[in-house]
Amino acid sequence: MNGTAPNTAPPALPTLPPVRPSGPLARLGWAAADGWTVARRDVLHWLRQPWELLFGLLFPVLMVLMFVYLLGGAMSVPGGGDYTEYLMPGMFAMVMVFGLGETVTAVTTDSTRGVTDRFRSMPMASSAVVVGRCLADMLRSTVTLVILIGFGMLVGWQWHGSAGAALAGFGLLLLLRFALVWIGIYVGLVMRGQGGIALIQTLEFPIGFLSNAFVATATMPVWLGAVADWNPMSSTVAAARELFGNPAVAGDSWITQNALLMAVVWPVLLVAVFAPLCVHRYRNLSG
Structure with a gap:
């Protein structure tokens, strides 16, 4: 005997990947947990680098400052009303549209840095990455909207309806x-x-300005006004103005007369198309 104790440690067991849940509710909970993990990663990144949000x-x-103080004096609302109150719902919607570039940038950055491929190699729900990206962007958009609402109040905007109607406008x-997040992810x-x-950065401006966000579509050439009326953003802006009790210019076409309905229908249709496309595309990435 050499006086050394024998190695009695048990052999290491192989590490097995977690078993994918079998039941639908279990799979849903698994996907939700993985999605929140991905979203939390982005939230922590914003907390460490808040200047990106700023x-x-x-x-x-x-x-807002340019349109209210530089151009606002030359602007008039058909039918009367304060231009600042007419403008702000359009600016709120513009911020939602400009978020498209942030979504595409985040997805592209993860892809070029290899983060997306690393996620794909992990035992996680295939929908978790796109769902997590969507959740993170919605959290950021909510914070941005709340801050811009406060700034709008500082320059003279306010809503005149009930609190419930105002919350419905913000919800729209x-x-x-x-809906736009899913387009950006795809x-x-x-x-x-x-x-x-x-x-996306090229298309954000024509999508945003070819709408009723800054001027009434009735002031545009007839063909251009018709295109602007059918812009999904125009339905959301018109519905928000109605719910906020802000000045609104109702057109004679069916799409303008049913702005509240279409402010719900357009996003639902876009999500129904692009959310499955995002999950399918993620599952079939070629690297």
């Missing part, structure tokens, strides 16, 4: 953002590079 707010704040704005997954970011 810089994202700088542009809409400058837009976030519903539009929810573009980021399909165009995994700077091309997707450039495409």
